[in-house]
Amino acid sequence: MSRCISTLQSLRPSRNLFRNGWNRSVSTSVFGDFQFKGKDASEIKSSYDVVIVGAGHNGLVAAGYLQKSGLSVAVLENRHVVGGAAVTEEIVPGFKFSRASYVLSLLRPYIIKDLKLKEHGFNYYFREPYNSYTPIRDDFWSLPEYPAKSLLLSNKLELSQAEIAKFSVKDAEAYKSYEEEMAKYCKAVTHLIDSRPLNMGDSKKLGLRDRFSQLMPTYRALKALGPSRIPDFHDLLTSPASRILDQWFDSEPLKATLATDAVIGTMQGPRCSGTGYVLLHHVFGGIDGRDGAWVYVEGGMGALSASIAASATGLGADIFTNSKVEQINVQNGKAQGVVLKSGVEIKAKTAVLSGTTPHVTFKQLLTEKSTIECLGSEFLNKIQGIDYTSPVTKINVAVDKLPNFIANPSSSPGKVEPWHIGTIHLNCENMDLLSESYTTCKTSNCPSTQPMIEMVIPSTLDPTLCKEGSHVCLLFTQYCPINPSNGSWESPEYKERYAQTVFEIVERYAPGFINSIVGKEVLSPWDLEQEFGLTGGNIFHGAMGTDQLFWLRPIRTKNCWFPETPISGLYLCGSGSHPGGGVMGASGYIAAQTVLANK
Incomplete structure (x- = not known):
């Protein structure tokens, strides 16, 4: 497959879009070739050896390994684009954003080698000299x-x-x-x-x-x-x-x-x-x-997902977007396949893999009474008890000039300095600030008024994201509850107020930042759940506390040995299973190896 990225030639949107409150929470219909185009649902076959629910990066990794082993694989993705939370989308005309995940380090090196990702367009920029x-x-x-x-x-x-x-x-x-x-x-x-x-x-x-x-x-x-x-x-x-x-x-x-x-x-x-x-x-x-x-993926995180998808399809896997799975079919305690929202049924001869969160897998996709009885109340109660609490609100911002920090003023307007390239930590002068940001959110159940902010500007290294002179600023902020007591994330005005709180903090470090904004997107925990299927808005498919790690992930149970589940032929392949969150690919790899070992 040709490289999944290219420099986008687009005119800058009018600044009036932002000043009139333009704040889209969904992507536009304008896409560049940095995205992988899945097959049309009309091409789905009635039967495969393996059916994978969700085309997040772990599901795609599992597809690559299983197809490489000789099994026929179908991957079914609800959204219009593969990658799950590792996607690139043009949410402001002329600007490409890594909408959720935004930097890469944890991807296991054997996956890059085994699936030949560099041959399928995976490229990246080291953040040097300072990260x-x-x-x-x-x-x-x-x-x-x-x-x-x-x-x-x-x-x-x-x-x-x-x-x-x-x-x-x-x-x-x-x-x-x-x-x-x-x-x-x-x-x-x-x-x-x-x-x-x-x-x-x-x-x-x-x-x-x-x-x-x-x-x-x-x-x-x-x-x-x-x-x-x-x-x-x-x-x-x-x-x-x-x-x-x-x-x-x-x-x-x-x-x-x-x-x-x-x-x-x-x-x-x-x-x-x-x-x-x-x-x-x-x-x-x-x-x-x-x-x-840690590196910036050229073309954004969606280009990484596109390279994994290209590798899998090059081996023969079928990947379908706009194909929502409504139900996992189970008969006599064994996963038999899936049913799409459209009513189309697809059989799985060997296995069904779920890349969704454990909550979605066991509480939403397994609906038959006999299946629920097979899982047992103790198992389901533990699944219900998984901690999905999230503190994250991601704000993606398009700007028409590079932020200029008063602590280290730029030597000339718009010049990329060493400090622009890495992760920029704001409100991080001391441990008390971090601790107070958390405790005020926890005690009030309201977004912190002094949030911890991690800001990255990948366009300082990657020219494919926007035109010269403009930049994409990705703000990873916390702490924010999913159901705040002083309002609702479903309200555009509520999200706007939080965004302005964040922008005013950035402005204090880099005067002129607010005036440079030409468009934005605010993804609260509620938005992350609605848009990407992340239960509770949790980016890791479940909290990464020591009570939910290793053999305790997603739960401690005698019913099965994860990524196997109590349902024969049904496996977890998402970050909700060991080893957990981050763009690692290890959960998908381990799931694929387990399926192959059980053949």
């Missing part, structure tokens, strides 16, 4: 604990240390040991990430070889740690991120910047137990052998 920027608000400049106006961090240790030393020489020296320690933990956890978790069901059904085989990933992880580090690893997994970081550092801007990885996407503050694992989860990735590196 993180924390400007200090001007009212902090006079305080002794803020001797510098900003903090830049890099994948190159010496550059990070030089920046950290502006705040604390001691922290700069400790940073090397911290990075080395985290790298060892990352090496250990990857053995668990890439393998099916331990069987917590009836192990009597397993032969001696199978029992030994399933213990090997845990053995390798413990061996990589070494006996002396096992207690420290347990401490990391269960502790608040604040306690971990306090043990290493004194500088508040450094601790707060690192802590954003511990709370991103989770309704917890840095002082909440278990956020230590979330911190680790966001640093074990890397691209092209560069550990911990």
Whole structure:
């Protein structure tokens, strides 16, 4: 397939669109070739070996591996475009946005190789020399604990240390040991990430070889740690991120910047137990052998999904968009296929894989009384109890000029400076700000008035997203409840008020930002649920607390060994199954390998 991206030649929309309150929550009908075009539903066959519900990146990965093994595969996607939350859409004319997920690091390297994604248009930009920027608000400049106006961090240790030393020489020296320690933990956890978790069901059904085989990933992880580090690893997994970081550092801007990885996407503050694992989860990735590196996918995250889809279809898989699955058919305790909203029935000879959240799979797609009885009340009660709480509101913004930060003014108008390229952390000067943002939301059940903001500007590196001089700014903000007590996300006025709160904060760091906006989209937790099928708006298909990880994901049960389910022939392949959220592809890979092992 030819590359799935191209430079879009479009005129800038009128600024009056924004000033008149233009705030579309859905995409326009104008699409570039950065998207993968699925087949028309009229071409669906009546029977396949495997039917996959949902064309999120995990479902597409599973399709690629299963089709490669010789099975016939159909992937059915409700929306008009594949990718789930990893999509690129032109929500403002002339501007392409990674609407939900927006940066890449966690995609497993073997998937890139096995499915030959680079041959199918997958390309990316490393964020160098700095991948993180924390400007200090001007009212902090006079305080002794803020001797510098900003903090830049890099994948190159010496550059990070030089920046950290502006705040604390001691922290700069400790940073090397911290990075080395985290790298060892990352090496250990990857053995668990890439393998099916331990069987917590009836192990009597397993032969001696199978029992030994399933213990090997845990053995390798413990061996990589070494006996002396096992207690420290347990401490990391269960502790608040604040306690971990306090043990290493004194500088508040450094601790707060690192802590954003511990709370991103989770309704917890840095002082909440278990956020230590979330911190680790966001640093074990890397691209092209560069550990911990995060990249911008050329053409946006949808171009990655398009490359996976192109690989799968090149192997022979059929992928259909605008094909909503209404029901998974089950007979005599076995998944037999699916029924579309249109009434079309598709049989699955070997397996049905669901890339939806566990709630959607078990509570919405399995509707027959006999099937519900087969699952059992205890199992369904545990499914009902999964935590899907989300703090995230994503705001996608089109601007006609690059933000100019007063902490580091640009040397000339519109010039891309090193600090524009990485993730920009706002309201992150200290841990108290992060903690207060969380606690005020939690206690009031209202969006934070001082939200934590992660801002990225991928157009600083990727010219395919908009025309020269313009930029796309992606604002990942929290904390926001899905059902706030002071209003409703269904109200355009309510969303507008929150957006203005966020924009006013950005304006304080980069005066002129508000006037540069030519269009926007606000995706609250409610919108993320409605638009992308993310239960509760949770970007991970379920919270990533230690009570919902590894063999506890999505639930602890004796009924089955996930990604298998109590329904024979039905598997979970989305992020709601081990190893969880992020654009990893591992859940899809593990599901495919499990199907093949059970053939």
